[in-house]
Amino acid sequence: MRQKTVIWLIWPMPSCDLWKAAMTDTPSLPPTDRPQVPLATILTVFALIALVGAIWIWSGLLLMAFAAILIAIALRGGARLLTRLIGTGPRIGILLTALIAALAVMLVAATVGPAISAQFNQLLNGLPGAWQQVTDWLNNSAAGQFIERQIEVRPNGPTAEQASRAAQQLPAIFGVLTGTITSVFGGLANLVLLITMALFLALDASTYSRGTLRLVPIRHRPAAARIMNEMDVALGRWMAGQALDMIAVAIITGLGLWALGMPLAMVLGLIAGVTNIIPYIGPFLSGIPAVMFALTQGFDMAVYVAILFIVIQQVEGNILLPMIQKFATDTPPVLTVLAIIAFGTLFGFAGVVLATPLLMVAMILIRRIYVEGVLGDDLNIPLDQPPETGLQST
Numbered sequence: 001m002r003q004k005t006v007i008w009l010i011w012p013m014p015s016c017d018l019w020k021a022a023m024t025d026t027p028s029l030p031p032t033d034r035p036q037v038p039l040a041t042i043l044t045v046f047a048l049i050a051l052v053g054a055i056w057i058w059s060g061l062l063l064m065a066f067a068a069i070l071i072a073i074a075l076r077g078g079a080r081l082l083t084r085l086i087g088t089g090p091r092i093g094i095l096l097t098a099l100i101a102a103l104a105v106m107l108v109a110a111t112v113g114p115a116i117s118a119q120f121n122q123l124l125n126g127l128p129g130a131w132q133q134v135t136d137w138l139n140n141s142a143a144g145q146f147i148e149r150q151i152e153v154r155p156n157g158p159t160a161e162q163a164s165r166a167a168q169q170l171p172a173i174f175g176v177l178t179g180t181i182t183s184v185f186g187g188l189a190n191l192v193l194l195i196t197m198a199l200f201l202a203l204d205a206s207t208y209s210r211g212t213l214r215l216v217p218i219r220h221r222p223a224a225a226r227i228m229n230e231m232d233v234a235l236g237r238w239m240a241g242q243a244l245d246m247i248a249v250a251i252i253t254g255l256g257l258w259a260l261g262m263p264l265a266m267v268l269g270l271i272a273g274v275t276n277i278i279p280y281i282g283p284f285l286s287g288i289p290a291v292m293f294a295l296t297q298g299f300d301m302a303v304y305v306a307i308l309f310i311v312i313q314q315v316e317g318n319i320l321l322p323m324i325q326k327f328a329t330d331t332p333p334v335l336t337v338l339a340i341i342a343f344g345t346l347f348g349f350a351g352v353v354l355a356t357p358l359l360m361v362a363m364i365l366i367r368r369i370y371v372e373g374v375l376g377d378d379l380n381i382p383l384d385q386p387p388e389t390g391l392q393s394t
Contacts, residue, residue, distance in 0.1 A: 063350045064194055070357060071198035072205065073232065074239045079202075094202045098195075108270065227368050234360050241324040246273040249283070249316055256308045260301070262294060272309075276316070278352055279336055283313040331359055 055062060078100075079093030088096060201208060209228060216224040254269025262268065272286035287309035294302040339359040343351030351358075371377050 059347055063347055063354060064190065066354060068194055068197035068201055070235060070239065072201035073236050075198060075202040077236055077240065091203055098199060227364060231361055231364055234364060235357055238357055238360060242277060245321060245324050246276045248320055249273050249276045253312055256312065260304055260308065262305065264293065268293065279356055280317065281340065283309060283316065331356065331363065335359060
């Protein structure tokens with residue numbers, strides 16, 4: 001006991017700071033050395049998340065507004081053409097362009113509407129014969145016999161159990177019909193709203209442009225005005241190029257179907273031109289009703305029509321479209337296809353139709369804001385040109 005006391009008295013007592021340091025596992029950093037996230041960064045992150053959520057919730061309204069902007073650009077382009085031809089003012093030219101477009105749509109509907117109705121009745125009347133051709137093919141080919149063995153055929157008509165199941169499905173069928181009618185009327189209402197928005201935008205575009213620039217900080221307004229003008233020019237060129245492409249495809253398809261002896265050749269050509277607004281996919285979509293109509297004329301006619309659409313798609317995709325894109329837009333084909341898939345997945349059919357102009361707007365924003373503004377890169381300088389630094393001269 002005495003020995004332990006002597007040792008304790010001789011050994012020096014550690015200071016308070018050393019004792020605290022020894023009892024602590026990790027030394028504490030000074031308050032100034034601790035990493036701190038600025039409040040502005042946190043607020044910016046939350047604002048971006050809220051912005052993405054708002055875009056997702058209001059995607060339908062935003063897509064409608066974007067489509068209205070495209071139509072307004074087309075109306076202004078037609079007004080400029082009328083101004084050069086007959087000397088009308090901007091507002092009168094816009095109204096005349098809208099009136100001419102409406103009259104053209106009504107003329108086409110009045111001309112081909114009865115023919116389409118008659119052809120649809122012909123299609124319904126020809127379905128039994130087409131089904132008989134399919135049945136004969138099933139009976140006379142090895143592949144058809146294999147398919148027939150996989151399907152249970154009841155030649156004596158529906159059984160009582162099948163009739164009961166069909167009766168149970170009537171409410172569901174009624175619900176589908178009601179939903180279809182509601183969707184049709186909703187689509188018509190949206191179309192009227194879309195045209196109204198486009199007219200207001202076209203008639204007073206400067207008001208909306210100035211209002212948009214008011215949302216931009218003052219020091220960035222000149223750059224924002226240049227970006228908006230670049231978007232206007234790019235989308236206008238895309239609309240003009242797309243119109244040329246659609247007209248060319250409609251004429252070529254109509255003449256080709258007429259040469260084959262197909263009824264309603266011009267109508268099917270018009271459908272091909274309208275669906276061609278969807279790059280790379282539209283020609284295949286327009287080929288579906290054409291082949292269905294061709295089946296009423298025989299299986300051989302359906303094969304000829306399918307071959308015709310494949311040839312037109314190749315000519316349009318490899319010759320016509322590159323020539324128009326060289327004038328109208330410089331969007332890479334791979335990015336266009338990816339944009340169609342992405343926007344179609346996110347926004348449905350409207351996203352597919354508007355994928356190309358949305359991609360153009362995104363590319364302009366990335367080039368001007370990020371590449372030039374953030375990275376400080378000059379897009380006019382080729383990538384293979386070395387930078388102008390002091391190392392270049394040594």
